[in-house]
Amino acid sequence: MVKTTRIRAYEAKDTPELTRLFYETVRSVNRAEYSEEQVEAWAPEVPNAEGWHARMLDRRTLVVEEGGEAVGFAELEGNGHLDMFYLRKDAVGRGVGRLFYQAVEREARGRGLERIFTEASLTARRFFERRGFHALREQTVSRRKVAITNVAMEKRLPPCHGEGEQDVPLYNGQNMLSLRSSDPDRY
Numbered sequence: 001m002v003k004t005t006r007i008r009a010y011e012a013k014d015t016p017e018l019t020r021l022f023y024e025t026v027r028s029v030n031r032a033e034y035s036e037e038q039v040e041a042w043a044p045e046v047p048n049a050e051g052w053h054a055r056m057l058d059r060r061t062l063v064v065e066e067g068g069e070a071v072g073f074a075e076l077e078g079n080g081h082l083d084m085f086y087l088r089k090d091a092v093g094r095g096v097g098r099l100f101y102q103a104v105e106r107e108a109r110g111r112g113l114e115r116i117f118t119e120a121s122l123t124a125r126r127f128f129e130r131r132g133f134h135a136l137r138e139q140t141v142s143r144r145k146v147a148i149t150n151v152a153m154e155k156r157l158p159p160c161h162g163e164g165e166q167d168v169p170l171y172n173g174q175n176m177l178s179l180r181s182s183d184p185d186r187y
């Protein structure tokens with residue numbers, strides 16, 4: 001069965017699903033590159049819904065849905081900092097991230113941003129390289145006294161040329177994308 005993939009703005013009802021998604025993805029998908037101790041320090045429990053709701057709202061979080069279920073989220077801050085980019089563990093490796101990233105970049109261009117920068121997990125480094133990011137440096141952060149390595153990366157967004165080429169930000173509740181997962185290159 002072909003599931004419709006849709007990208008939309010975060011809503012309050014998403015918080016329980018997204019906090020659980022984050023916890024489960026870190027504990028399983030990221031476990032490929034990080035030790036048990038590291039993923040436990042990174043995601044010790046399902047995060048507090050209230051705190052996350054406030055942050056996700058503030059950061060104008062985008063959500064990708066498949067068949068009506070939230071399967072990923074991205075937080076793009078006003079300065080171009082991509083702080084969170086996570087897919088549900090069963091959505092990984094099927095092209096959903098590629099499609100979702102295209103929407104995030106379109107959102108960034110629509111907001112007039114000149115670059116997107118992130119601290120990519122070792123798991124996501126190749127993914128972001130394929131999206132045109134380059135690594136600035138590897139760095140180690142401390143989470144609950146456990147050292148975790150990530151990669152500072154950035155992508156410069158070329159300016160739009162000519163009138164009418166400016167992308168429209170997705171985040172206004174109206175410009176939702178509906179895509180068929182069998183046809184990921186349509187967008």
Ligand SMILES: CC(C)(COP(=O)(O)OP(=O)(O)OC[C@H]1O[C@@H](n2cnc3c(N)ncnc32)[C@H](O)[C@@H]1OP(=O)(O)O)[C@@H](O)C(=O)NCCC(=O)NCCS
Nearest residue numbers: 085086087092093094095096097098120121123124126127
């Ligand atoms: C990183 C992540 C968002 C990628 O999304 P995805 O849906 O799995 O990626 P896709 O299936 O769309 O793959 C897109 C491309 O990236 C490549 N890719 C994705 N994950 C990769 C990996 N771990 N290693 C190497 N290449 C990878 C794919 O081969 C594909 O290449 P192509 O564009 O040349 O075909 C997803 O795997 C994820 O949520 N990972 C765990 C959470 C995480 O680390 N997030 C980043 C925090 S900064």
